[in-house]
Amino acid sequence: MRILAFIVVCLTGAFLLYGTSEFPDWGDPNAPASLHVAGYYIEKTYEETAVIFTAGIGCFLLLRDFRGKKEHYYHHIPTGVILHIKDEKKSLTVGKEFGYMDKEWVPPDLINKNICRILIPFIQINALYVLAHGDYSPGGGFQGGVIFGSSLILLSISYDLKTLVKRVKERLLGIFAALGVLIYAGTGALCLIIGGNFLDYGKLAPLLPGHSDHIRAYGMLVVEIGVGIAVMAVMTIIYINIVSEGRHDEGL
């Protein structure tokens, strides 16, 4: 059966390769890709923001688990003794004496931890650079947001999930995801109210001082910032929910 499947796959590949010989030249302006697909992506690509937001909400609704864990682990910092508390109502205050301990998690490596601590600010500045220069060079809101989100994920991997959850609250991430979509959709709707098309930034010119081309560039930048904020928050939400099975307490 496997050999049969392999033969079928090889035949299909051969047919596809045979078919490519009739394709138009690469970069041909009259090719269907340049005539139809490119225009579609220029006009409709901002729907990806709605897709991303829906992905974050869906991941939250499917995975989030508000029941607390039944067992808690702590370690006593001066002696290194590990305490296992089975009563779910009791808990120890975490401070200088007791620290959190996870069942599946191992303490972070010194080298990993320090290298990530040095790298994370640079990754975040790179993300902001990509976001700010997205309107006239490769990059943009989506890529900048993904890089910023992965810097937060790197924080969680190099330390532990509790460090990330303590610094970036779940509520804050939810607000950021909604705020990004609001900035993006609000800019588009403002253009619509003034009398242009959706995201027709040139129509904003009477509201603001400056040349209309500058206003167009600023409108693009504002939309990119909105997309970036939404993507950053959603990537972090998805990661936290997957890695902690929705409990937001312990994980990678």
Next chain:
Amino acid sequence: MHWPIDIIVLTFVIFCAIAALSVQDLLGTAILFGAYSFLMCLLWTIMGAVDVAFTEASVGAGVSTVFFVAAIFRTSRRTKD
């Protein structure tokens, strides 16, 4: 001599894809997918689609590999077939 670098990268892409399908360890598969995405990113750059390459590098090689590893961390590392 002019090296056909796109052919070389494409060969590596196909090797990565076949290896990712045949490896039994799912963590290895996730890492091979990361390598696959990075090589695809190189391929997009060779073709001149820098914006697509940028997205592939950040989403494909970066975040989705981490999502795969996180999912494997919470499920099982061995595949049944």
